[in-house]
Amino acid sequence: MEMTKAKSNNQLMKRLLEIRQELHQYPELSSQEFQTTEKIKNWLQDVGCTILPIETETGVVAEICGTKPGPTVAFRADIDALPIQEQTGLSFSSKIDGVSHACGHDWHTTIALGAAFIFAENRDEFSGTVRFIFQPAEETTQGAKQLVEGGLFNDGKIKAVFGLHNQPDIPAGKIGITEGKLMAAVDTLYITVNGHSGHGAIPQHTVDTVVAGSAIVMGLQTAISRNIDPFEPVVITIGKFQAGHGHNVIAGEAKLTGTVRSFNPEVRLQLPDLINRIAGEIAKGYGAKAKVDFVPQVPAINNDPVMTELVREATKEVLGEKAIVKPVPTMGGEDFSLYQEYKPGCFFWVGTGDKEKGVTRQWHDPAFVVNDDVLPETVEVVVNTLSKALQHFSKRN
Ligand SMILES: [Zn+2]
Ligand SMILES: [Zn+2]
CATH class of the missing domain: 3.40.630.10 (Zn peptidases)
Structure with missing residues (x-):
């Protein structure tokens, strides 16, 4: 033709x-x-x-x-x-x-x-x-x-x-x-960390969600490197971290939003549980609670x-x-x-x-x-x- x-x-x-x-x-x-x-x-x-x-x-x-x-x-x-x-x-x-x-x-x-x-x-x-x-x-x-x-x-x-x-x-x-x-699979991640707010100078009476949320951000990077086969690429990026109202007020709630990228469909299926476990346990360590929503977007x-x-x-x-x-x-x-x-x-x-x-x-x-x-x-x-x-x-x- x-x-x-x-x-x-x-x-x-x-x-x-x-x-x-x-x-x-x-x-x-x-x-x-x-x-x-x-x-x-x-x-x-x-x-x-x-x-x-x-x-x-x-x-x-x-x-x-x-x-x-x-x-x-x-x-x-x-x-x-x-x-x-x-x-x-x-x-x-x-x-x-x-x-x-x-x-x-x-x-x-x-x-x-x-x-x-x-x-x-x-x-x-x-x-x-x-x-x-x-x-x-x-x-x-x-x-x-x-x-x-x-x-x-x-x-x-x-x-x-x-x-x-x-x-x-x-x-x-x-x-x-x-x-x-x-090109990678794309999923969106929403994590809400709940603690207890209070005076910035009296942290012992609060549960600081900026600290717990930061630990979650760091922990997620390590969680990938320690739980997923290094030959299976995964990226977790927290692009948005919202918490707090003033310089001397400890934030009682933090909201983290991110994107998760992966290739292998089996690895992708493991990610919600892994993220849920890591975020939940880290929050718990700080006396806070973490709620994780993993929203699948595209394969x-x-x-x-x-x-x-x-x-x-x-x-x-x-x-x-x-x-x-x-x-x-x-x-x-x-x-x-x-x-x-x-x-x-x-x-x-x-x-x-x-x-x-x-x-x-x-x-x-x-x-x-x-x-x-x-x-x-x-x-x-x-x-x-x-x-x-x-x-x-x-x-x-
Ligand atoms: Zn574009
Ligand atoms: Zn385009």
């Missing part, structure tokens, strides 16, 4: 850059992507894509059927922005105060639209159906869950799901692909080896074998992993880093920029991956 080459299609590229600038100028926060949703729907309907009836307030799932029947495969892009004041100096900077696309989800959305446009124009050239998932609320890890609950997999047709994220740590022109572990990204091979093959054809790099896993998380609980899939990095062009900033940096130079080939990689996946599943039928 010879699909139109995106790169040499100047008209398509011009259109995609316009779309990206439009999305970038009007970013919307997680679960508030109402205008973005409308725009995406219109752009898709203009080229004859069918919008599927998924129950969701924001986000879009659309499909394009080839003229010949065949399997269904899907590509997911995230569409939400962040509560960050943009400081990029771009001519098409955010027009919304305090909100910007500082993670490049506008770029991901544009790539998915580009691939959708190409499939819509070439229905004669593929057998089966491609679905495009424009997912809301990735930053709050609520969007994937919302779409799954809204019926994303209900008709049972989707055979595999693919997704990508821009990656400034990988040079532009390279694609980071790996089977297995790529780890675990790429299916067969689907990963399809991405690798597709990338090789577009950019050559040398473009493929094997990324080291990160403790960052992504709710794409939720789709992988249902269907095999592969999530990969698109290198966007370019020191000469100043594209070096990390995600969520107010001066973060993506790299439109690699947009055309990324669209091609996505189109080629989905085409290969269609062929793969037709052979098996």
Whole structure:
């Protein structure tokens, strides 16, 4: 199958850059992507894509059927922005105060639209159906869950799901692909420590929760290192510690909030009990009480080896074998992993880093920029991956 080459299609590229600038100028926060949703729907309907009836307030799932029947495969892009004041100096900077696309989800959305446009124009050239998932609320890890609950997999047709994220740590022109572990499971931790407040000069009549809470913070780090296999990475970060009302008043309550990251599902299952035991016993040692809430968010990204091979093959054809790099896993998380609980899939990095062009900033940096130079080939990689996946599943039928 010879699909139109995106790169040499100047008209398509011009259109995609316009779309990206439009999305970038009007970013919307997680679960508030109402205008973005409308725009995406219109752009898709203009080229004859069918919008599927998924129950969701924001986000879009659309499909394009080839003229010949065949399997269904899907590509997911995230569409939400962040509560960050943009400081990029771009001519098409955010027009919304305090909100910007500082993670490049506008770029991901544009790539998915580009691939959708190409499939819509070439229905004669593929057998089966491609679905495009424009997912809301990735930053709050609520969007994937919302779409799954809204019926994303209900008709049972989707055979595999693919997704990508821009990656400034990988040079532009390279694609980071790996089977297995790529990104960590993410869980949220809430610990409330209760003691007894009193005068800062008379500690003997109090139970100081700043001291007990601090001991818990320190104890949790050691608890991981002494209870979990050193080859199984786990991170516990307490990012928020709230206690006290005055410099001379001992705090009777402390609230600790943190994030827990892990890879191995079995290790992940052990963590609530471990944290509960350590926090509880430490608090007890100080005469305080600790209540632990471990709230699961998203599992780890675990790429299916067969689907990963399809991405690798597709990338090789577009950019050559040398473009493929094997990324080291990160403790960052992504709710794409939720789709992988249902269907095999592969999530990969698109290198966007370019020191000469100043594209070096990390995600969520107010001066973060993506790299439109690699947009055309990324669209091609996505189109080629989905085409290969269609062929793969037709052979098996
Ligand atoms: Zn982000
Ligand atoms: Zn992101």
